[in-house]
Amino acid sequence: MRTRFAPDSGLTRRMVVTMFLLGLLYVVFVGVLIALGVRALTVLVVAGIILFAQYFLSDRIALFAMGGREVTPQQAPELHGLIDRLCAMADMPKPRVAVADSDVPNAFATGRNQKKAVVCVTTGILRRLEPEELEGVLAHELSHVAHRDVAVMTIASFLGVVAGLMTRFALYAGLGRSRDDRSGVPIGLIILLVSVLVYAVSFLLTRALSRYRELAADRAGALLTQRPSALASALTKVSGEIARIPTRDLREAEPFNAFYFAPALKPGQSIANLFATHPPLERRLANLAKISSELGR
Template sequence: MTSGRFAPDKGLTRRMVTTMFLLGLLYVVFVAVLIALGVKAVTVLVIAVGFLLLQYFLSDKIALFAMNAKVVEPAQAPELHGLVDRLSAMADMPKPRVAIADSDVPNAFATGRNQKNSVVCVTTGLLRRLTPEELEGVLAHEMSHVAHRDVAVMTIASFLGLVAGLITRFGLQFGLVGGRDRRGNNAVPVFLVVVLVSAVVYAVSFLLTRALSRYRELSADRAGALLTGRPSALASALTKVSGDMAQIPTRDLRQAEPFNAFFLVPAFAQGFSLTSLFATHPPLERRLEQLGQISAQLSRGV
């Protein structure tokens, strides 16, 4: 799954394959149930496929636009480009485009369907807070997402949840099943079954993709730390960013929340607990524990 010199992760590969298989199996069952119930879901599927293609091919442009980020040239951000150049050479991978988002939320993300179309973005808030060593650790983490093709996999994995969510929403608002059957009887019970099945499928696909998302963050931490050989720098950055997140205004955090799956650290508005229950990222303590283990292994020469 990994190209270049980023540490391969067989666990991530197994989880990606397993998740995609389970989602595919769930999709087949879902479509079969819809057909059996006579759902007019063709329009919804067309819309969902359209969204999937747009997200897959334009994910980098959409993310940069939504975050109000600008691609910068080496002359505009020489130190940032220098770190990315060094990491690209170390990882033996094409250099991604470099972008900066004008936001005080200290964070970073990587997007793009493949290495040739990838972009690594950092916020001005992150640049102000981290040392060069900490920033290098963050960039290595984000570039490992590109090497592992995480964006492409997560985009495809989210397809079934998108279909089920759209069917649930459209079903509730407009009705996807005719109001009466061939005998003229009320078909509302069938409609309710469709909505219920769609909601269950959405919930299962949601949990599967979130579980995969949490593991891919641990994998990116591991690969980035091994590439730089300084897990303590990434640990310091994670601790600093997580602590400073509490000082960010709630309004700014809520604006950033839609990108939590791509961020280094999720931007949770204060008091919002359900998001942490179905988190896109593992707990900070788990990430620091793993980085501590890597540091111990490197010190022993393992």
């Protein structure tokens, strides 16, 4: 389903390359397991069930986990008004709208496609942002919906799920067994090492794709509203406000960072950029400044 969100050829190339590398890694991984005589069918079935649940129930799972509740236009007229306007500008179906009762200023979008999507904002971000800043955040999240980012990242994470399950299988089922149960390197140890390596590579690939998708969403949202400065202001304000949130509250929100508009981390507490779900704030702001220059603003 096409929208008026600006296409991103760089995103398309990175997505194709990442999916190719993950697919290649998956084929090699399964080949190694077969060569070792491992019956991986159970693991693949379990991983497939997890993938199915994530893909088809992502909207319900995310709302339940983050305490979001759907709101009507009567309950949140300003929020619905902004989303109505952006959806009309983008020529896309309106997603369901939800609010999560949390002081952590943030927003997220989820759902496998535009018809099943939901956009959720926290009460914390509603209190802190001006309307034009909130519009920039919502345009960013609607870009994720338009580009089906949740579906893409769910599929991309499948190999990591398989490798993680295989690691557990190796630890609990066969770490001490050798090929002939008498001598040689334990099969479980080989499975463990291969699974850890595959998980690490797939993790790095999906995180790199996630970071670029955030930059692409920033760009698409800024071009839709034609106000990259408003999105930059929202990013700066949200990041600054997150730094003032109690550490305990941030720990509760941290598992959902991959969904959020901005990661719920205090400055200096984030892990290396290589492992982050989002690009550094400075890079996102530089990206938006470049867009402002292109627009002559």
